[in-house]
Amino acid sequence: MTRAAAVPVVPFPHRHLLGIEGLSADEITLLLDLSDTYVAQNRLADKKRALLSGRTLINLFFESSTRTRTSFELAGKRLGSDVINMQVAHSSIKKGETLLDTALTLNAMHPDVLVVRHPESGAVQLLAQKVECAVINGGDGSHEHPTQALLDALTIRRRLGRLSRITVAICGDLQHSRVARSNIHLLNIMGARVRAVGPPTLVPRVIERLGVEVFHDMAKGLKDVDVVMMLRLQTERMQGNYVPSIREYFRFFGLDYAKLGAAKPDALVMHPGPMNRGVEIDSEVADDFGRSAIQMQVEMGVAVRMAVLDILARNLPSQAGSND
């Protein structure tokens, strides 16, 4: 079987990838190093490997998603696995079949890997307790979105050369963001300094306990940072609940060239997508090829997910029927 390249073998003693919290710096580095090899592979004409040949990956999404689902689908297929997408409307789950019923039903189909996205925090972990396959958290409520943090880290590492001793400003709705939580954990583990920037309704003071410095002013929060990571503002939070209006939000917290001027001259601009242009980010900044890493993040996403599948597959029982 072909393996992409010579990445040193570090033990990865996890059956699932449920979150970044709990991973070590070595484990994260292993995943990023392996992802690098898949970036190279994905740029070849022949992108396909047989590593997961015969395996079944199920994308189980209780919340709509295009890019994460597609990214996992591509990652699975490029490694040779069969991929099935299941989109479950949240309302039907609430009415009838419970999450655990769904888990048991799927378990009976013997998938090897389940990628799960769910609108409730902790739901993926609950499901993982009931299935025999590997489970990858594709985003659970406001809790974690580990592959997003890994692809963000890979992007930063490739552009800036390192993750330690850099300063990253995460801006916007940190209170409700799983992307923010996973990134805060990962960047702290890897030795970066993390700032949280946004209005107090979206960036509560208690977030300092996760290891970030809180700013309610973009000019101060972005001062001399290496990376500006914008978060998507969910529309339901814009209607006078957390911020009074889009206009006001963009004026004070939307990323434009004026605010970006406070950051280091070559600071990287990132966004997990999909973007609300003119809400949290100005179109010009988003499309600035020199500054914006947004397209690169998408490319890294596929490689990171291949690396995660690769690593978790190593811990799956072998197909030959042996008992390892």
Next chain:
Amino acid sequence: MAVTFKNGGARVAYLNARLLDPESGLDAPGALLTQGGIIADLGPRLFADGVPEGIETVDCAGRCLAPGLVDMRVQLRDPGEEHKETIGTASAAAAAGGVTAMVCLPNTDPVIDDVAAVEFIARRAREVRGAKVFCYAAATRDLNGTELTEMGLLSETGALGFTDGTQAIANARVMQRALLYARTFGALIVQHPEEPVLAEGGAMNAGEVALRLGLSGIPPVAEVIMIERDLRLVEMTGGRYHAAHVSTAEGVAAIRRGKDRGLNVSCDTAPPYFTLDETAVGDYRTFAKVSPPLRAESDRAAVAAGLADGTIDAIASDHSPHDQDSKRLPFAQAEFGVVGLETLLPLSLALYHKGEMTLLDLLARLTVAPARILGLPLGRMKKGAAADLVLFDPDRPWIVDADRFRSKSKNSPFDEWPVQGQVLRTTVAGRTLFAAE
């Protein structure tokens, strides 16, 4: 609650007991005699010259004999959710926990908001012949938060007070009128002190743990805001007010200030609030999801201190049975509540073992204090009082095993906990309902 006994006079002598009566402060070795449903005599010298023939004897072997526990906050789920609990199973659980009288919330289906429902509970309890069962009636019709129930008729039928159960009487005007109108009958208003808009959508205490888990929080201030508002209304109306399951340091402090001002207020708490803190939620443990939520460690300590200094009058089990289907869900979707009847005494005794309270003070919070608040002549061990007794060993260690609970539901965060203090025998109206093997 007049109970008559056909056998009228069966006599049982409890010998070699450590008699504990928190009302009188009695703590002495001695014996006790029950006749029918009442305590006929007790004291250090009783039966000093032997027990006359024809009297059944129970050798207490030096263990503690105290008034049975009066649990002022229990959810019975009967009628309406008998798959979670029934009056029969709750009664068995109560007996196993040393609880001889309990008061259920009106949040059944149908809601206990009319005379027929109060009578139904009383009839079912008579049929079961277990622990004494009383009820609160709803403060507002169908718990709708707006229209007052027939407090006079309901009081006459036996409702011990009025509450909207697990939801707050949120509307200030409704609360004001409830307090005012209840005065006509000297009736008690029991509040779930939580500002509902601040608590809306919350699944656990607001704070670092909730933030880390990505769960919506219920801020501690939701409790003190409601208590302080209510205290103003009590001051204005002269009503009788009781705050249930106080969980925060600020809430305890507010009650303390209210009592200092001379207001007619009381409060209780439940073992989870002086035993656990928010970290018990750990990785989304729904068995630690309670309402109000488990708070910070400093709140837990303040609740324990409030019990010790008497600010918190009573300890209730806050028994809230839920089946597996209600708890094995993503955390935010799971129901609130834990079962508590069978762990009430040992978890409370931890306060005594840690030296925070004397045994008599602790027992008072579980017996005579709630009985006084409720206007019940129970929770006392004296001549002529009801023969509702618990015999227990305050020191004996054991491991909680939820699978062995008599309660139909097993939702306890204390499963597999090592505890100290075991109920050996529970007697209700002279009848032994539980005896440990």
